[in-house]
Amino acid sequence: MDRGAIRRWLALGTATLTASGLLALAAPGAQAAAPTRCQGREVKTLAFSTGVTHVYRQNGYVCALTVTRRPGVAVTMSVSVQARGGRPVVDKGRYRYQAGPITVHAGHRCVKVTGAVGNGSVRTGWILC
Template identity: 65%
Template sequence: MDSGAIRRRLALGAAVLAASGALALAAPGTASAATDGCAGREVRTLPFGAGAVHVYKRGGYVCAVTVARDPGTRRVMSVSVQARGNRPVVERGRFTHHAGPVTVHAGQRCVWVKGSVNGDSVSSGWILC
């Protein structure tokens, strides 16, 4: 595959992700508050003191969201998903309710999920293998 074909495939993938994000934002109230933008079925919940990380799977895609236990005040939160062999996809910032969603294509590979709220954190180890 030449570099032009690779660029076209990457551009198509980015366009599909952008369109799916736009649809999720254009249809508020159709997704439950628990999913916070992740598609698929919930396969894991990783609870910790200040919140929980919810992990969803659909096809070969894995999505995660960190949700604060007590929403309302702006605080530092993060969520990260890494498919084995790839770099992690991370969202970090100051949020009132949740960080994420972040989605990776894992195929049949294991993933490592991390989440934090105000320094309190959880890390899954390799899961969904």
């Protein structure tokens, strides 16, 4: 094989690897799914008539998600976490299973957590101080 043939084979191999990598990224489901759980230790379970809000804590971060009691039926849900001195981080929309998870860096500050599914809701005062 001469140098020109080797270069053509290398170019073809590089093009093939690049194309296969791009196809893998563009394929449906290739992107990582959004997490459906929070990391850390569950520190609060806030039950209410239409759902449950779970609160987790790990390394100064607080994570929360709200789960419906009737999965599969799309309904307005929300979850919110606010660290003292900060603005609330909210996930609100029509979901079938859960709202969130949302994560806030709280450090050693207190947080307020709210959760809602349809007409039912729960709200804490300042917790995890």
